[in-house]
Amino acid sequence: MSDATKLPLCLPEHLRRPQRRAKRHGIVALAILGAVLAGAVLLPDGALSVNAATRAQPPQPAHLMGTDLLGRDIAARTLAALAQSVQVGLLAAGASTIMAVVLGLAATFGRMADHVVGLLTELALGLPHFVLLIMIAFAMGGGTAGVVVAVALTHWPRLARVLRHEAQTIAASDYVAISRALGRSRLWVARHHLAQPLVPQIVAGFIVIFPHAILHEAGLSFIGLGIEPHLPSIGVMLSESLREIMAGHWWVAAAPGLGLMLVALTFERFGEALRQLSNPAGEEA
Amino acid sequence: MFRPLSTMAIALSLMLPVQADARPLVLAIGGEPDGGFDPIMGWGHYGNPLFQSTLLRYDAGLNLIGDLAEDWILSEDGLVWQLRLRGDAMFSDGTPLTAEDVAFTYNTARAAGGLADLTVLKEARALDATTVELELTEPRITFVSRLATLGIVPAASYGSDYARYPVGSGPFKMVEWREGEQLVVEPNPHWHGGAIAFERVSFVFGSEEAGQALARTGTADLVAVPPSLADAAPSGMKVLHVDTVDNRGLAFPMVFRTGGTTAAGTPIGNDVTADRAIRVAINQALDREALVALALNGHGRPATGPADGLPWDNPEAAIPGNDPAAAMETLETGGWTDTDGDGIREKDGLRAAFQVLYPASDSTRQALALGASDQLREIGIDAQPSGSSWDEIGALMHSEVVVLGWGAHDPSEIFYLHHGDYAGVDYYNTGHYANPTVDAHLEAAEAAPSFDASLAEWKAAAWDGETGFSLKGDATWAWMVNLDHSYWVSDCLDLGPLQVHPHGHGFPITHDLPSWRWTCE
Numbered sequence: 001m002s003d004a005t006k007l008p009l010c011l012p013e014h015l016r017r018p019q020r021r022a023k024r025h026g027i028v029a030l031a032i033l034g035a036v037l038a039g040a041v042l043l044p045d046g047a048l049s050v051n052a053a054t055r056a057q058p059p060q061p062a063h064l065m066g067t068d069l070l071g072r073d074i075a076a077r078t079l080a081a082l083a084q085s086v087q088v089g090l091l092a093a094g095a096s097t098i099m100a101v102v103l104g105l106a107a108t109f110g111r112m113a114d115h116v117v118g119l120l121t122e123l124a125l126g127l128p129h130f131v132l133l134i135m136i137a138f139a140m141g142g143g144t145a146g147v148v149v150a151v152a153l154t155h156w157p158r159l160a161r162v163l164r165h166e167a168q169t170i171a172a173s174d175y176v177a178i179s180r181a182l183g184r185s186r187l188w189v190a191r192h193h194l195a196q197p198l199v200p201q202i203v204a205g206f207i208v209i210f211p212h213a214i215l216h217e218a219g220l221s222f223i224g225l226g227i228e229p230h231l232p233s234i235g236v237m238l239s240e241s242l243r244e245i246m247a248g249h250w251w252v253a254a255a256p257g258l259g260l261m262l263v264a265l266t267f268e269r270f271g272e273a274l275r276q277l278s279n280p281a282g283e284e285a
Numbered sequence: 286m287f288r289p290l291s292t293m294a295i296a297l298s299l300m301l302p303v304q305a306d307a308r309p310l311v312l313a314i315g316g317e318p319d320g321g322f323d324p325i326m327g328w329g330h331y332g333n334p335l336f337q338s339t340l341l342r343y344d345a346g347l348n349l350i351g352d353l354a355e356d357w358i359l360s361e362d363g364l365v366w367q368l369r370l371r372g373d374a375m376f377s378d379g380t381p382l383t384a385e386d387v388a389f390t391y392n393t394a395r396a397a398g399g400l401a402d403l404t405v406l407k408e409a410r411a412l413d414a415t416t417v418e419l420e421l422t423e424p425r426i427t428f429v430s431r432l433a434t435l436g437i438v439p440a441a442s443y444g445s446d447y448a449r450y451p452v453g454s455g456p457f458k459m460v461e462w463r464e465g466e467q468l469v470v471e472p473n474p475h476w477h478g479g480a481i482a483f484e485r486v487s488f489v490f491g492s493e494e495a496g497q498a499l500a501r502t503g504t505a506d507l508v509a510v511p512p513s514l515a516d517a518a519p520s521g522m523k524v525l526h527v528d529t530v531d532n533r534g535l536a537f538p539m540v541f542r543t544g545g546t547t548a549a550g551t552p553i554g555n556d557v558t559a560d561r562a563i564r565v566a567i568n569q570a571l572d573r574e575a576l577v578a579l580a581l582n583g584h585g586r587p588a589t590g591p592a593d594g595l596p597w598d599n600p601e602a603a604i605p606g607n608d609p610a611a612a613m614e615t616l617e618t619g620g621w622t623d624t625d626g627d628g629i630r631e632k633d634g635l636r637a638a639f640q641v642l643y644p645a646s647d648s649t650r651q652a653l654a655l656g657a658s659d660q661l662r663e664i665g666i667d668a669q670p671s672g673s674s675w676d677e678i679g680a681l682m683h684s685e686v687v688v689l690g691w692g693a694h695d696p697s698e699i700f701y702l703h704h705g706d707y708a709g710v711d712y713y714n715t716g717h718y719a720n721p722t723v724d725a726h727l728e729a730a731e732a733a734p735s736f737d738a739s740l741a742e743w744k745a746a747a748w749d750g751e752t753g754f755s756l757k758g759d760a761t762w763a764w765m766v767n768l769d770h771s772y773w774v775s776d777c778l779d780l781g782p783l784q785v786h787p788h789g790h791g792f793p794i795t796h797d798l799p800s801w802r803w804t805c806e
Contacts, residue, residue: 050655052579070652228672229645247517
């Protein structure tokens with residue numbers, strides 16, 4: 001980044017290299033995500049079951065983050081919920097990215113296609129984001145499938161716009177014009193000249209959509225349109241905690257809230273790190 | 286801008302001792318009817334019609350006493366009710382209530398076919414201004430419950446917008462109803478029941494959380510709260526737990542899946558729960574005390590039947606639960622064994638697995654589904670909880686197990702839940718249960734010459750020594766708990782003696798609202 005050039009020279013050398021810092025951040029982020037996924041898989045049998053004897057207990061050695069009104073361990077439940085969020089996020093972000101890539105590349109197929117893609121993108125961006133999410137999730141009848149479809153169908157426009165812009169820049173370049181003049185088809189040009197330079201954008205876009213997808217999954221579950229309420233899900237846990245906070249059970253909200261923030265931040269950092277590593281502009285520093 | 290005069294006026298008015306009977310009462314107890322306040326369409330079926338009055342009513346001990354009717358008599362053959370009305374009853378618009386209005390209400394309700402089930406009524410006739418005769422098509426002893434729940438509407442002004450603007454002879458008249466927000470009522474000056482201690486009563490609707498917030502700010506005087514949260518009452522309020530027959534249980538599909546479907550095209554039957562050994566084992570295994578502790582924070586009672594403790598309940602029919610050893614023995618004897626070592630039993634290649642559907646919006650039923658599922662896994666039955674909307678439950682309830690709840694001051698509910706004629710009708714006999722002996726007992730109960738005489742037949746339908754719908758017999762349900770209805774009540778409010786409440790947390794508590802009193806200045 002250009003900011004890095006203004007860093008005081010007294011810093012140790014390794015801090016002056018944004019690339020290396022980005023790498024470190026990326027590795028830490030990956031490690032945290034790996035820990036979440038592995039932790040959820042390694043949860044012992046019965047860690048998520050209800051227990052009348054341990055209802056609404058504050059944090060203590062046996063239950064590090066306390067228990068909820070049904071006696072379930074909140075730490076274990078949060079871990080399982082985060083893993084589920086990551087999986088939903090992965091699916092939704094993957095689907096969104098594919099849509100964005102298809103539309104972004106389609107925009108280079110002539111003026112008409114470009115207009116259509118541009119119009120679609122503007123239309124989708126113009127609609128309030130969460131309203132669209134709610135409508136799609138509701139139309140799908142809620143549940144995990146509804147959340148994935150809703151998130152997938154609402155997160156492509158930004159990335160599609162970026163890709164379309166990049167693709168147009170490349171499409172206007174001399175070597176593409178030469179390729180076309182030599183009789184290469186549009187598809188051949190898209191495959192050989194467009195796809196490769198766009199890979200860093202696509203990967204970074206995918207990672208950046210991720211935390212959004214997770215947050216929106218939580219949002220939909222929070223208002224009752226997402227995952228079934230007895231399954232571990234951050235949104236469900238937060239909405240359940242609403243009534244318990246009033247009774248003074250703060251810990252019921254603490255773990256899922258902090259966990260969600262941590263995972264979303266981690267992805268944000270990971271995406272940023274990846275962008276820095278892949279962005280040629282970063283090398284100017 | 287600071288206005289000293291008006292500020293002083295407000296401060297003064299707050300300091301002046303307000304007359305104890307003039308304070309408005311604010312209730313946050315939910316129960317807003319979807320269809321408005323029309324008794325003919327079912328308003329008042331659970332609890333209290335508020336704006337209308339009924340021919341008879343239940344007192345706190347569930348004895349029938351007269352309200353609009355001064356005396357009443359059932360003919361020898363059990364077919365004709367003759368009631369004499371009080372002469373001084375008036376609608377809130379000042380017109381007198383006559384036998385014509387009663388006949389109109391009953392005839393219209395029979396034709397409308399709403400929740401007030403009057404299919405057995407042949408005709409209602411006004412003999413003179415204060416005498417009305419209700420003729421039935423067949424003896425039906427539970428018809429007396431209709432007399433206590435159907436509010437009388439005015440024949441002269443009843444119309445299509447009645448549900449929105451009700452006029453009745455009950456203790457209150459409507460001032461304003463903003464749907465989804467609040468209902469404001471005032472005492473009906475023409476009511477025949479005496480003076481009411483409140484100038485105005487507001488019913489605030491909205492979420493449970495909103496009601497609790499109102500209680501904490503001291504705005505609401507009576508708030509319905511979920512049992513699990515009841516203990517943390519805010520200052521100035523006390524906790525009230527009311528005993529109920531509001532029960533929750535697992536309703537089993539009772540027939541094998543043979544490809545049959547309902548009129549709506551949804552499947553009927555479940556090969557696992559159609560096996561009596563499974564249903565009996567579930568009843569033997571469930572630790573109902575633990576479920577009360579888990580789902581209700583201890584504010585409830587274990588349930589073993591649809592009407593625990595009511596006169597038509599048969600205590601003989603219950604079996605003790607919390608006995609996993611006996612349950613496993615039942616399963617072994619029934620041929621259910623764990624052959625592949627996954628902890629779940631099988632029989633002829635069929636896994637002992639089914640879904641337990643609960644409405645996703647109901648946290649108590651969710652807790653019951655989860656608790657039952659955990660307990661059943663220990664005896665090798667895989668009961669998978671599944672949160673759904675009521676629409677989805679309606680489609681799946683004939684082929685999967687559902688957490689349902691009932692409970693009424695009326696044994697006709699026993700009839701609807703277990704009689705073969707009601708198989709697949711509404712939320713009644715969802716399991717398509719049909720046992721000719723049970724049907725005969727139920728029909729004999731309805732045909733009994735008096736209410737007391739019918740009790741023995743209701744009990745025999747549950748268990749007559751050989752068969753019945755209860756846990757000892759066909760085990761059509763696994764009843765789990767009877768809820769306590771929990772409220773926060775202002776320290777200044779005296780509710781008087783309370784009934785055992787029916788199904789429906791909220792409105793039933795207003796049954797005796799006219800006799801509530803403030804106790805502090």
